[in-house]
Amino acid sequence: MEQKWRCIVVLCSLLAVKMVAGASMEVFNFKNLTVLPGQHPSPELVAQHLQRRVNASITRREMLSYANMDSSTSCLTGNPIDDCWRCDPNWHLNRQRLADCGIGFGQYALGGKGGRYYVVTDSSDHDAVTPTPGTLRWAVIQTEPLWIVFPTNMHIQLSQELIFNSFKTLDGRGANVHITGGGCITLQYITNVIIHNIHIHHCYQSGNTNVRSSPTHYGYRTESDGDGISIFGSRDLWIDHCSLSHCKDGLIDAVMGSTGITISNNFFSHHDEVMLLGHSDAYLPDSGMQVTIAFNHFGEKLVQRMPRCRRGYIHVVNNVYSRWEMYAIGGSGNPTINSQGNRYTAPANRNAKEVTKRVETAQEHWRGWNWRSEGDILVNGAFFVPSGQGLELKYEKAYSVEPKSAALIDQLTMNSGVLGSRSNKLGKWTGEGEGEDGVGDAENDYGEDSDGSPQLNTLTLVSSCLVALLSFMFLSSLCDTIL
Numbered sequence: 240m241e242q243k244w245r246c247i248v249v250l251c252s253l254l255a256v257k258m259v260a261g262a263s264m265e266v267f268n269f270k271n272l273t274v275l276p277g278q279h280p281s282p283e284l285v286a287q288h289l290q291r292r293v294n295a296s297i298t299r300r301e302m303l304s305y306a307n308m309d310s311s312t313s314c315l316t317g318n319p320i321d322d323c324w325r326c327d328p329n330w331h332l333n334r335q336r337l338a339d340c341g342i343g344f345g346q347y348a349l350g351g352k353g354g355r356y357y358v359v360t361d362s363s364d365h366d367a368v369t370p371t372p373g374t375l376r377w378a379v380i381q382t383e384p385l386w387i388v389f390p391t392n393m394h395i396q397l398s399q400e401l402i403f404n405s406f407k408t409l410d411g412r413g414a415n416v417h418i419t420g421g422g423c424i425t426l427q428y429i430t431n432v433i434i435h436n437i438h439i440h441h442c443y444q445s446g447n448t449n450v451r452s453s454p455t456h457y458g459y460r461t462e463s464d465g466d467g468i469s470i471f472g473s474r475d476l477w478i479d480h481c482s483l484s485h486c487k488d489g490l491i492d493a494v495m496g497s498t499g500i501t502i503s504n505n506f507f508s509h510h511d512e513v514m515l516l517g518h519s520d521a522y523l524p525d526s527g528m529q530v531t532i533a534f535n536h537f538g539e540k541l542v543q544r545m546p547r548c549r550r551g552y553i554h555v556v557n558n559v560y561s562r563w564e565m566y567a568i569g570g571s572g573n574p575t576i577n578s579q580g581n582r583y584t585a586p587a588n589r590n591a592k593e594v595t596k597r598v599e600t601a602q603e604h605w606r607g608w609n610w611r612s613e614g615d616i617l618v619n620g621a622f623f624v625p626s627g628q629g630l631e632l633k634y635e636k637a638y639s640v641e642p643k644s645a646a647l648i649d650q651l652t653m654n655s656g657v658l659g660s661r662s663n664k665l666g667k668w669t670g671e672g673e674g675e676d677g678v679g680d681a682e683n684d685y686g687e688d689s690d691g692s693p694q695l696n697t698l699t700l701v702s703s704c705l706v707a708l709l710s711f712m713f714l715s716s717l718c719d720t721i722l
Contacts, residue, residue: 314326316650316651316653316654317647317650317651318504318534318650318651318652318654319340319342320340320341320342320479320503320504320534321504321654323336323339323340324336324337324340331412331413334356334386334388334410334412335351335352335353335386335408337350337408337410337433337435338350338352338408338433341433341477341479341501342501342503342531342533343501343503343531343533343554344498344499344500344501344529344530344531344554345475345476345477345499345500345501345502345531346477346501347475347499348431348432348433348475348476348477348499348501349384349406349431349433349475350384350386350406350407350408350431350432350433350477351384351385351386351387351406351407351408351433352384352386352408353384354383354384354385354386354406355383355384355385355386356385356386356387356388357378357381357385357386357387357388358388358389358390359373359374359375359378359387359388359389359390359393360373360390361373361374362374362375362393362394362395364376364395364396364397364398364399364401364420365398366398367398367399367448367449367450367451367457368449368450368451368457369451370451375387375395375401375418376397376401376451378407379401379402379403379404379407379409380402380403380404380451380452380453380454381404381407381453381454382404382405382453382454383406384406384407385406385407385408386408386410387407387408387409387410388410388413388414389410389411389413389414389416390414391414392414392415392416393414393415393416393417394417394419395416395417395418395419395420396419396420397418397419397420397421397422397423397442397445398420398421398445399421399422399445399446399448399450399460400421400422400423400424400425400445400446400450400460400463400469401418401422401423401424401425402425402427402450402451402452403424403425403426403427403429403432404429404452404453405429405430405431405432406430406431406432407431407432407433408432408433408434408435409432409433409434409435409437410433410435410436411435411436411437411657412435412436412658415438415657416436416437416438417437417438417439417440418437418438418439418440419439419440419441419442420441420442420443420445421442421443421444421445421446421463422442422445422463422465422469423439423442423466423467423468423486424439424466424467424468424469425463425469425471426468426469426470426471426473426476427452427469427471427472427473428471428472428473429473430473430474430475430476431475431476432473432475432476432477433476433477433478433479434468434477434478434479434481435477435478435479435480435481436479436480436481436657436658437481437482437657438481438482438657439467439468439481439482439483439486439490440467440482440483440484440485440486441484441485441486442465442466442467442485442486442487443465443486443487444462444463444464444465444487444488445462445463445465446460446461446462446463447459447460447461447462448460464487464488464489464492465486465487465488466486466487466488466489466490466491466492467483467486467489467490467491468483468490468491468492469489469492470491470492470493470494470497470500471494471495471497472494472495472496472497473493473497474497474498474499474500475499476497476499476500476501477500477501477503478491478500478501478502478503478505479501479503479504479505480503480504480505480654480655480656480657480658481505481506481656481657482505482506482508482656482657483505483506483507483508483510484507484508484509484510485509485510486510488512489512489513489514489515489544490507490510490513490514491513491514491515492514492515492516493515493516493517493528493530494515494516494517494518494522494525495518495522495524495525496522496524496525496527496528497525497528498527498528498529498530498551499529500528500529500530500531501530501531501533502514502530502531502532502533502535503531503532503533503534503535504533504534504535504652504654504655504656505535505536505655505656506535506536506538506655506656506657507535507536507537507538507541507545508538508539508540508541509539509540509541510540510541510542511541511542511543511544512542512543512544512547513537513541513542513543513544513545513546514532514544514545514546514547515544515546515547516528516530516546516547516548516549516551516553516574517548517549517550517551517572517574518549519549519572520549520550520571520572521572522549522550523550525549525550525551525572526550526551527551528550528551528552528553529551529552529554530546530551530552530553530554531554531556532546532553532554532555532556532558533554533555533556533557533558534556534557534558534651534652534655535558535559535652535655536558536559536561536652536655536656537558537559537560537561537562537563537567538561538562539561539562540562541562541563541564542563542564542565543563543564543565543566543567543569543596544569545560545563545567545568546568546569547568547569547570547598548568548569548570548571548574548576549570549571549572549574550572550573550574551574551575552574552575552577553574553575553576553577554577554579555568555576555577555578555579555581556577556578556579556580556581557579557580557581557645557648557651557652558581558582558648558652559581559582559648559649559652559655560581560582560583560584560594561584562584562586563585563586563591564586564588564591565591565596566591566593566594566595566596567583567594567595568594568595568596569595569596569597569598570595570596570597570598570608570610571597571598571599571600573605573607573608574608575608575609575610576595576608576609576610576611577609577611577613578594578610578611578612578613578615578623579612579613579614579615580613580614580615580644580645580648581615581616581645581648582615582616582618582645582648583615583616583617583618583621583623584618584619584621585617585618585619585620585621585622586619587619589620592619592620592621592622593621593622593623593624594612594617594621594622594623594624595610595623595624605626606626606627607626607627608626608627609626609627610624610625610626610627611625611627612625614644614645615645616645616646616648
C-alpha cells in the first residue's frame, strides 16, 4: 500500500511539472500572437477557441436558469440602448447586435458590423508608423470593417494620437480597458465608428511626428490638442458607456462639419472644458451638425462646456448634471439647443446657478436663438434661460430621442460610464484576466474579489472536485498496473 501511495505521489509530481510547463508556453504563445489577414490561427488559439465554446455553453445555461427564476422584464430599465442588448442573456454570443441599438443622430453608425472580430493581444504602442499586428493601433488603421475586442484587462499607453479608419467598433465589454497617453483618439474624415465601454483619461498633447492613418499612408502630424476623443469632419459616430476624465483639452470635441453623432451613457468627471461642438462661429458647415447627448452622467469636478455649442442642432435629453462650476450648457453662433428631461443641480456658488451661458454675445443677438427647456428638473436654485419664439412645431419634428420623464432619471442613468456589474464577466472574449501595466482593478468588478483573485462559484467547485476524484482513480489504477 505504501508503494502505491509513493507511485501516486510521483505521478502527480510529474503531471504538475508538465502542466506548469505547458501553461508557460501557452502564455508565451498567446502574448506574442499576431492577427494577420488570411493567417490560420495557431494550434494554441484553436484550443482556446474550444475552451471558449465550452465556457459559453456553461454561461448560457447559467443565465437561462437565472432568467427562469425571475421575471423576463426584470432587466428592463427604460433606457432603450441598454434594454436592446443587455436583456438578452446571450448577448456576448452576438456582440455585433450592439450596432442595432443606437439611438438619436448617431443611430446609423454601423461600426464594424459585418466585419471580422479582431482580438487585441498586445497592449503596447511603440511605433506610430509601423504598428505591430495584435496591437490596437494596427487594428484601427485597417480599411476593412473590424469588431475590436479585448481578451483581458488592458492599459494601452499611447505614444501618439490613435487615428481611426472607417467602419470600426471598439468593444470593451467584459474587460477593464484604459486608454491614456498621447493624443488620444482621433476620428478624422471618416464614418461609422462605435466606441463602447472604454476608460479614456489622462490624455496629453503629442505630435510633431509621423503617424500612420491607414495601411498605405502615414503623414506628419502637428501637435494635437490632447482631447480624449477628437472628431474632425466625420459622421455616423456613436460613443456609448465610456468613462472620460483628466485630459489636456476636451474630453470629446467635434468640429469641422462633423454630424450624425450620439454621445450616450457616458460618465464625465474631473475636467474643465468637457465637450466642444463646432469649430468656430464663422464656420458655416457646422450649421449642419446634429448631435444627441443622452443618458450621460456629468459628475464631480466639472467646470464648463457640457456641451459648448457653435451652430448646429444639439439635443440634450435625460442626462444627470451633478455639478458644474461655471455653467452647464453654453453656446455662440446661434446653435439650437433642445433640453428635455434632464436634471440640473446647481453648485453652492450663487453666481453660478444658471444652466445656460451665451458666450461673448449680447442679449439683443441671442434672444432669437432657439434654446428650449422642456420637462427639466432644476435643483438647488438652478435656472435655464430659454430664448426664441414660435418653437413648438420646430421642436416637435426635431426630436432625435423620445424624451422620458425626468422623474425616472436615476433609473435611466444608473449604469452610465463603463459597465462594471459582476454579470458582465460573462461577456469576456476569453478566460479570466487580471489588470496589467499598472492599471488596478478598483473600477473593475468582473467576477474577481477585491484582492484580484478569481471568485469561486458552485459550478467551479463541483468541477474541481470531480476532476480531482477522476484523476486520483486514474492514477491509482495506473499504479496497480505498474506494481
